[in-house]
Amino acid sequence: MSIIRITKEFKFEMAHALKGYIGPCKNIHGHSYELFVTVKGEPVNNPGSSDNGMVIDFKLLKGIVRENIIDLYDHALVLHKDSAALINDESRELYGKLITVDYQPTSENLLIYFAEVLKQKLPENVILHSLFLRETVTSFAEWYAEDNN
Numbered sequence: 043m044s045i046i047r048i049t050k051e052f053k054f055e056m057a058h059a060l061k062g063y064i065g066p067c068k069n070i071h072g073h074s075y076e077l078f079v080t081v082k083g084e085p086v087n088n089p090g091s092s093d094n095g096m097v098i099d100f101k102l103l104k105g106i107v108r109e110n111i112i113d114l115y116d117h118a119l120v121l122h123k124d125s126a127a128l129i130n131d132e133s134r135e136l137y138g139k140l141i142t143v144d145y146q147p148t149s150e151n152l153l154i155y156f157a158e159v160l161k162q163k164l165p166e167n168v169i170l171h172s173l174f175l176r177e178t179v180t181s182f183a184e185w186y187a188e189d190n191n
Contacts (some may be wrong), residue, residue: 047171049080050103054116058147061122070119078174079107079160083167098168106163111156120147149175149183157185 057072083097093099118139145151153173161170169187176182 047082052077058120061125073177076176080172081168082171149177153185
């Protein structure tokens with residue numbers, strides 16, 4: 043039995059503001075995020091299957107991540123629910139895609155949330171190994187399953 047890790051990369055644009063932060067990130071600002079999703083498992087050993095030799099078809103992994111993360115967060119404004127409560131109905135239309143969360147929308151907290159979502163959506167034989175979220179050219183956060191069991 044061999045366990046193999048595969049990684050799929052995604053890119054999305056997202057704005058956020060950090061409520062209560064002392065510094066410029068308290069203001070609404072955006073990033074060009076890069077998300078790397080690494081899963082692991084044993085490659086399928088079934089010569090009759092179109093997935094033979096794969097841990098998971100990259101197309102399937104792409105669909106899961108797109109549907110549950112990228113399509114929701116791309117070009118969205120993400121705010122803590124307390125900050126979002128200050129936005130009235132008229133300005134909500136200006137912001138368009140507004141996501142309110144129960145946590146400070148930092149890269150670290152986004153990864154914790156993304157990991158929980160993906161663990162529930164992946165096929166049973168595929169394990170979420172790690173997530174890597176690049177916020178800027180020089181800054182990123184990582185989530186590893188082994189650190190969170």
